[in-house]
Amino acid sequence: MGLDIERDEDLIRQEGRRSRNLRLAVAIFGLAGMVAGYAAATAFASRAQPATGLTPIFWAACTLVLVLSIAGGWLAWRSRPGAHQTRLLQVSGQRDRMHDQRARALFIVPIASLGVLPAAYQASSALLSGDGGLQDWALSIITSVTFPLLIIHILLSRGARKLSDVYDEELINTMRSRALGIGYLAAMVVMVGLFFLGLWRPRWAILATPAAMLLCATVPAWSFAWLNWRAGRDE
Amino acid sequence: MSKIALGNHIRAFRTAQGLTQAELAQRVGVSRKTINTVENAVFIPSTLLALTLARALNTSVEALFFLTGEQ
Numbered sequence: 001m002g003l004d005i006e007r008d009e010d011l012i013r014q015e016g017r018r019s020r021n022l023r024l025a026v027a028i029f030g031l032a033g034m035v036a037g038y039a040a041a042t043a044f045a046s047r048a049q050p051a052t053g054l055t056p057i058f059w060a061a062c063t064l065v066l067v068l069s070i071a072g073g074w075l076a077w078r079s080r081p082g083a084h085q086t087r088l089l090q091v092s093g094q095r096d097r098m099h100d101q102r103a104r105a106l107f108i109v110p111i112a113s114l115g116v117l118p119a120a121y122q123a124s125s126a127l128l129s130g131d132g133g134l135q136d137w138a139l140s141i142i143t144s145v146t147f148p149l150l151i152i153h154i155l156l157s158r159g160a161r162k163l164s165d166v167y168d169e170e171l172i173n174t175m176r177s178r179a180l181g182i183g184y185l186a187a188m189v190v191m192v193g194l195f196f197l198g199l200w201r202p203r204w205a206i207l208a209t210p211a212a213m214l215l216c217a218t219v220p221a222w223s224f225a226w227l228n229w230r231a232g233r234d235e
Numbered sequence: 236m237s238k239i240a241l242g243n244h245i246r247a248f249r250t251a252q253g254l255t256q257a258e259l260a261q262r263v264g265v266s267r268k269t270i271n272t273v274e275n276a277v278f279i280p281s282t283l284l285a286l287t288l289a290r291a292l293n294t295s296v297e298a299l300f301f302l303t304g305e306q
Contacts (some may be wrong), residue, residue: 030262093257169269171272172266231269
């Protein structure tokens with residue numbers, strides 16, 4: 001058992017490069033988001049003041065967002081945690097680090113997702129009042145569906161095929177099952193609450209749905225993160 | 236209905252061999268958390284994991300695990 005120190009350091013350097021590439025991919029995604037925001041603001045301005053020559057800028061921004069998103073997505077996929085780490089797993093503690101990465105992501109992503117709720121609320125409001133357009137449908141779907149799905153994907157992901165033995169670890173599967181059980185219970189409670197709210201104030205129920213969906217995804221995610229933290233505690 | 240639980244001597248075997256939880260985890264091919272939770276009887280391992288643990292500690296499953304509680 002055991003690798004020599006030089007080999008361990010080489011593997012850890014590889015992990016460092018992968019981590020740097022992942023940060024770069026996140027930065028590219030962030031840039032794409034900024035451009036998307038600029039394009040949305042431009043589109044909004046052009047709707048208020050038509051025929052000002054903003055359409056070409058809007059389409060150029062859309063193209064740039066597409067290119068940046070594809071580039072960022074490719075880089076993120078290439079440097080995702082666990083992509084080239086089969087050998088690295090032999091380094092002591094690397095399995096725990098991978099599980100901790102997942103738990104951290106499950107804790108942070110729901111908090112970060114709170115930022116999109118106002119946008120979801122505004123888009124849903126516009127649709128309900130009959131002023132909404134295609135962009136409101138798109139924004140509503142993206143904000144209310146994408147983020148809960150992303151959280152559940154992180155929870156259920158079994159990683160790359162060659163790392164399936166790591167992600168299929170018994171303890172992780174047990175913790176995932178418990179977290180999903182708690183999540184199912186929470187989803188039932190949230191749905192009943194949403195149903196009664198809908199009977200009383202249908203408009204409020206529709207507006208609350210994105211937050212309810214996020215809550216349904218957050219409960220199992222945080223349950224898993226908590227179980228993971230508890231499993232690492234010495235008793 | 237009797238209440239039976241699973242106890243273990245993993246910590247004793249592990250420390251006797253001078254192994255840390257992380258080193259045993261590396262031998263078995265699981266995370267340190269798995270070893271920690273099994274040692275603390277928080278998590279009941281499968282037969283496969285129990286046999287692998289016993290092999291990694293050069294002992295038998297019967298020596299490593301025992302039943303506790305009333306029967």
